[in-house]
Amino acid sequence: MDSLTVSLLLLALVFVASLAGLWWKGNQGRVTRSAPHTSPPDVPLGLIDTTATLTLLQFSGPYCSYCAAMRIILGQISRDNPGISHREIDILDYPELTKKLHVSQIPTTLLVTSTGHIHSRIRGASNATSVGHEVAHALESRKAQSDEYLI
Numbered sequence: 478m479d480s481l482t483v484s485l486l487l488l489a490l491v492f493v494a495s496l497a498g499l500w501w502k503g504n505q506g507r508v509t510r511s512a513p514h515t516s517p518p519d520v521p522l523g524l525i526d527t528t529a530t531l532t533l534l535q536f537s538g539p540y541c542s543y544c545a546a547m548r549i550i551l552g553q554i555s556r557d558n559p560g561i562s563h564r565e566i567d568i569l570d571y572p573e574l575t576k577k578l579h580v581s582q583i584p585t586t587l588l589v590t591s592t593g594h595i596h597s598r599i600r601g602a603s604n605a606t607s608v609g610h611e612v613a614h615a616l617e618s619r620k621a622q623s624d625e626y627l628i
Contacts, residue, residue: 518593519578524571525589526562531596531615533563533608535589536580543602544584549607551586554612561612588615 525532533551537544548565555563568575568583578587578595586599588611598613599608 519595520587520589520593521574522593524574525564525591525593527591529562530560530591531562531612531613532589532591533561534589535563535565535580536568536575536583536585536587537565538568538583541583544610547584547586547602547610550608550614553605554608558612559615588612590615590619 520534525534535547535551537546539550540568544565551563555561566574568580582600584602586603586608588596588598590596596618597609597611
């Protein structure tokens with residue numbers, strides 16, 4: 478190969494790798510919300526804290542540095558907010574549940590109600606502010622649902 482061809486191939490490779498990196502970075506910390514459920518629970522009740530209003534259920538892997546960062550953030554949020562619990566699940570211990578809940582990357586954090594229904598999902602690592610906003614939204618949503626029963 479001549480040097481021009483090698484240079485063009487290298488430039489194309491750097492361009493594609495940069496696009497892939499930007500796409501990956503853009504998808505970190507993305508939140509998706511679920512509609513309220515009346516069906517059976519999404520998550521087995523044995524994996525969540527049924528006495529808490531909301532459980533931050535974190536799916537992690539054994540050698541995941543982003544998981545360790547999320548563990549600190551979620552632990553702090555659960556300590557600062559009464560009624561919020563944090564549980565961590567190793568994906569190697571629960572492969573069937575990981576597949577059933579469509580956990581495609583780690584860390585993934587599910588905000589689960591005391592009835593086992595998923596309120597929302599945070600894919601990838603996120604910052605404390607974003608997680609705090611999502612927890613506040615989940616709590617407001619739960620309060621609004623409970624207020625509907627009083628009318």
